[in-house]
Amino acid sequence: xxxxPILTAMRHHKAGTILIAFQIALTLAIVCNAxxxxxxxxxxxxxxxxxxxxxxxxxxxxxxxxxxxxNVGAQIRAxxxxxxxxxxxxxxxxxxxxxxxxxxxxxxxxxxxDQVHRTSDSAIFFTDDHTLATLGVKLIEGRNFTSxxxxxxxxxxxxxxxxxxxxxDLAKKTFPDGHAxxxxxxxxxxxxxxxxxxxxxxxxxxxxxxxxxxFAYDAVLVPGYLLQGMTRYVIRARPGQLQAAMRxxxxxxxxxxxxxxxxxxDGVRTFAQVRAKAYERDYGMAMLMGIVSVVLLAITAAxxxxxxxxxxxxxxxxxxxxxxxxxxxxxxxxxxxxxNAMIGGCGVIVGILLALGINLWMVMRFxxxxxxxxxxxxxxxxxxxxxQGAVLAPALRASRVSPVEATRPA
Amino acid sequence: MLKMTHLSKVYRTEVVETYxxxxxxxxxKEGEFVAVTGPSGSGKTTFLTIAGLLETFTGGTYxxxxxxxxxxxDNARSKIRNEKxxxxxxxxxxxxxxxxxxxxxxxxxxxxxxxxxxxxRIMGALDRVGLAxxxxxxPAELSxxxxxxxxxxxxxxxxxxxxxxxxxxxxxxxxxxxxxxELLEEIHRDGATIVMVTHDPELAARAQRNVHIIDGQVxxxxxxxxxxxxxxxxxxxxxx
Numbered sequence: 001x002x003x004x005p006i007l008t009a010m011r012h013h014k015a016g017t018i019l020i021a022f023q024i025a026l027t028l029a030i031v032c033n034a035x036x037x038x039x040x041x042x043x044x045x046x047x048x049x050x051x052x053x054x055x056x057x058x059x060x061x062x063x064x065x066x067x068x069x070x071n072v073g074a075q076i077r078a079x080x081x082x083x084x085x086x087x088x089x090x091x092x093x094x095x096x097x098x099x100x101x102x103x104x105x106x107x108x109x110x111x112x113x114d115q116v117h118r119t120s121d122s123a124i125f126f127t128d129d130h131t132l133a134t135l136g137v138k139l140i141e142g143r144n145f146t147s148x149x150x151x152x153x154x155x156x157x158x159x160x161x162x163x164x165x166x167x168x169d170l171a172k173k174t175f176p177d178g179h180a181x182x183x184x185x186x187x188x189x190x191x192x193x194x195x196x197x198x199x200x201x202x203x204x205x206x207x208x209x210x211x212x213x214x215f216a217y218d219a220v221l222v223p224g225y226l227l228q229g230m231t232r233y234v235i236r237a238r239p240g241q242l243q244a245a246m247r248x249x250x251x252x253x254x255x256x257x258x259x260x261x262x263x264x265x266d267g268v269r270t271f272a273q274v275r276a277k278a279y280e281r282d283y284g285m286a287m288l289m290g291i292v293s294v295v296l297l298a299i300t301a302a303x304x305x306x307x308x309x310x311x312x313x314x315x316x317x318x319x320x321x322x323x324x325x326x327x328x329x330x331x332x333x334x335x336x337x338x339x340n341a342m343i344g345g346c347g348v349i350v351g352i353l354l355a356l357g358i359n360l361w362m363v364m365r366f367x368x369x370x371x372x373x374x375x376x377x378x379x380x381x382x383x384x385x386x387x388q389g390a391v392l393a394p395a396l397r398a399s400r401v402s403p404v405e406a407t408r409p410a
Numbered sequence: 411m412l413k414m415t416h417l418s419k420v421y422r423t424e425v426v427e428t429y430x431x432x433x434x435x436x437x438x439k440e441g442e443f444v445a446v447t448g449p450s451g452s453g454k455t456t457f458l459t460i461a462g463l464l465e466t467f468t469g470g471t472y473x474x475x476x477x478x479x480x481x482x483x484d485n486a487r488s489k490i491r492n493e494k495x496x497x498x499x500x501x502x503x504x505x506x507x508x509x510x511x512x513x514x515x516x517x518x519x520x521x522x523x524x525x526x527x528x529x530x531r532i533m534g535a536l537d538r539v540g541l542a543x544x545x546x547x548x549p550a551e552l553s554x555x556x557x558x559x560x561x562x563x564x565x566x567x568x569x570x571x572x573x574x575x576x577x578x579x580x581x582x583x584x585x586x587x588x589x590x591x592e593l594l595e596e597i598h599r600d601g602a603t604i605v606m607v608t609h610d611p612e613l614a615a616r617a618q619r620n621v622h623i624i625d626g627q628v629x630x631x632x633x634x635x636x637x638x639x640x641x642x643x644x645x646x647x648x649x650x
Contacts, residue, residue, distance in 0.1 A: 005512050005519070008512060009508065011507075013507075317503075318507075323464075324462070324464055326488050326489070326491045326521065327488065327520050328484070328489075328520075329488075331488075402464070403463075403465075404459050
């Protein structure tokens with residue numbers, strides 16, 4: 001091995017060596033944290049909503065006459081009847097919000113009225129007996145709502161709801177040791193509890209932000225039609241008829257009543273669009289981190305190529321001397337690869353310490369998760385491989401220097 | 411030890427062919443000290459680079475230590491350079507980033523020699539050239555004569571069969587040149603085969619045999635009609 005003479009030679013090129021090692025360290029520190037952030041975001045984006053998203057779409061319907069909001073119950077029922085009769089529509093329900101929507105109601109859920117700390121902060125979805133079928137969510141315990149349980153619900157006179165269906169995750173939190181069906185939960189009122197009549201399989205709340213992650217799958221389904229200025233219809237199209245159903249549904253609603261506003265731009269959205277909107281910040285952040293990582297890696301690779309090319313040019317005579325004294329092309333190639341690996345190795349060690357330091361700061365400052373060692377190792381491997389890849393071309397050029405170079409003037 | 415027969419070296423461009431060596435013949439016996447002389451551009455350095463396997467040749471044959479080296483690949487040529495040939499260059503060609511010890515060590519490392527044996531050989535070679543005490547010094551901290559002694563130590567450390575010296579005193583003042591020359595003579599007395607390229611007649615005169623190269627060919631100055639009169643005049647001046 002040529003480690004000792006390389007180390008000796010490096011002492012004569014301290015500035016370049018330290019600069020490139022520091023660049024590698026900084027890149028490693030940023031890239032492994034960026035990879036970690038990307039992984040977190042991708043994991044969040046990829047998590048299931050519990051809803052069968054294909055063939056599903058939503059219509060945001062704003063009532064034009066705010067004075068008659070208290071009377072929209074009948075209109076909602078008429079709308080639903082019209083929607084469910086469409087040939088391209090399989091099922092539909094009206095609600096205040098739905099999974100992944102981003103905005104909606106959420107309420108503290110408690111087991112006792114005097115409980116100081118909440119058991120959960122759950123999404124509240126107003127629903128009816130068609131909701132589970134429309135969303136494609138399975139009931140794993142208890143029963144569905146009946147059509148007669150869906151009453152008009154006024155915001156001004158909100159009271160405890162007699163029956164509720166809760167999601168599997170909320171059931172586990174509230175009743176970890178037993179069945180939830182038939183048990184009371186305090187959701188909207190301290191005075192009287194709601195009784196759990198059913199438990200759904202996995203069902204995501206409307207919230208997608210990172211700070212609600214502990215409650216992301218906690219949802220309470222309440223039977224009723226909320227009387228407010230905005231009513232949202234969630235509609236399942238028959239397989240292969242999504243576009244037709246979206247067009248038919250909007251037309252049917254307008255036919256029912258023109259006293260409504262449906263935004264022509266994004267009033268009717270497929271669930272794929274809903275999902276994309278819900279996670280656009282995550283996509284954006286992952287993209288940004290990815291671009292930053294690629295740019296940093298490219299700059300570092302360019303730095304290594306530049307510095308090694310400069311060193312090869314500077315040491316052309318020296319390479320010729322080594323070749324004249326018996327070095328093979330492989331020896332010269334190995335010299336530059338070893339030299340770069342040593343600089344890269346130092347950079348990686350410093351980079352790992354820096355990465356852990358940055359992560360620790362982010363954990364304390366932004367409550368981020370602790371950086372997994374796997375990402376540090378992946379980033380270190382990327383940097384070392386990138387370094388060796390970047391040095392290969394100038395090192396090969398160096399190995400092709402003729403030994404006769406030793407006899408030429410410097 | 412070194413035998414070139416009808417050897418030629420041609421540099422070709424799109425429009426012209428230049429013969430650096432043409433029908434070149436030389437036979438250096440083992441243990442000989444041969445000085446190769448000739449005017450600038452005559453082909454002395456080309457001869458030396460081919461003899462040292464630093465460069466390939468175009469035609470003819472070359473036997474080094476009874477081995478035909480005409481068609482060896484790059485790795486085999488590197489191995490022979492490393493094990494059989496010691497180089498002494500006019501510009502010393504030490505590696506400035508390495509100290510004296512490490513400089514002498516360079517060819518031994520490429521031979522894959524064990525550290526202990528390397529150290530023994532290095533210190534032995536440095537002792538022989540009188541620089542054992544300077545092992546930790548860098549080339550820039552040494553005089554020209556000392557640097558050339560280090561280069562000689564580097565060449566000797568590998569116990570080469572052939573020592574090739576290219577104007578070894580060309581960059582030295584008279585006193586230092588004398589010291590280096592005496593060292594080469596001492597090495598020769600110990601049995602080394604030395605081929606020294608020089609344009610200095612005084613140095614050439616101290617070798618056992620002189621070979622003259624003119625226009626890429628070995629010539630006998632005394633016999634060749636092209637140079638006979640000039641040779642006689644020059645010889646007369648030397649005698650006078």
